[in-house]
Amino acid sequence: MYRRRRPAAAAVLLAAALTLTACSSGSGKSDAAGSAAPAKPPASSAAPDPADAAPAPAGSPDAKPTGPVLPDAKLTPATGTFKENEKKYLSGRVPEKTDPAAVLQTGQEACERVRRTAKRDKDAAVGSIVAGEVRGAKDAITHLCPEQKPLLAAAEKGIGDGTRATPAAGTYRALTQEPGRCVWQARSKDGAVLASGPESPAKAGDKLTATIPAGTAEFESTGCYAWIPA
Incomplete structure (x- = not known):
């Protein structure tokens, strides 16, 4: 009789242990999510595409790698050939012992995200580039989807949250999307406040603007996501 019951008791104990482990793991994820809230897209943008929230692939740096890279002569896919614009994108970008096709895919995905977002809302696409949410957007657009260069040009005139020197x-x-969280300040070289805002508490739906005076040494904003010329 004991031999028949012991497996059942062990199974119950194992199930309880797994339940406790799952609860503990779930709590950890919740804490992490609460401590790193995602940046907010433009207020005018449509509901975000679920694919936009997908994390960038591991090992896809914004800039070219600083370590050894594959020489251009070895930038060949397992099958077929790369187009000329694809070779230019990959040049100096593929770490040694890395599949060039995987690096190319990262750039293509950046282009697709910009293209998809711009189809819904061009401001949202520009804002995502300014805020750094599209990894490696500049090189990807320049070489792989040049039709998106107007968005890149607009983004290059923008300012992201944080501190920008000599704007x-x-x-x-x-x-x-949350104007009530947005605050900003323009300062001179000696730290004097030249302008700040908003002048009155903002609420949902408000359009916030900031005028940066000539001679501003630093422009700092928090909770504003991204700024583009009005």
């Missing part, structure tokens, strides 16, 4: 003077508008 171009002018009026900018914030791309954010």
Whole structure:
């Protein structure tokens, strides 16, 4: 009788242990999610595409690698050939012992995300580039999807959250879903505040703008997602 019951008791204990482990693991994920809230897309953008939230593939740096890379002569796929624009994108970008096709796919995915987002909302696409959410967007657009260069040009005039040194003077508008969280400040070289905002508490649906005076040494913003010229 004991021999028949012992496996059943062990199974119950094992199930309980697995349940406790799953609960503990789930709690850890919740804590991590709460401590790293994702950046907010522009208020005018449509509901985000689930694919947009997918993490960038591991080993896909924004800039070219600093370590040894494959020489251009060895940038060949397992089958077929790379196009000329693809070779230019891959040049100096593929770490040794890495499949060039995998690196190319990273750039193609960046292009596809920009293309897909721009189809719904061009401001959202520009904002995602300014905020750094599309990894390696500049080189990907330049070589793999040049039709998106107008968006890249607009993004290069933008300002992301954080501190920007010697920003171009002018009026900018914030791309954010939560204007109530957005605050900004323009400072001179000696740290004097030249301008700040918003002037009054913002609420959902408000369009926020910031005028950066000439001679601003630093422009700092928090909770504004991204700024583009108004």
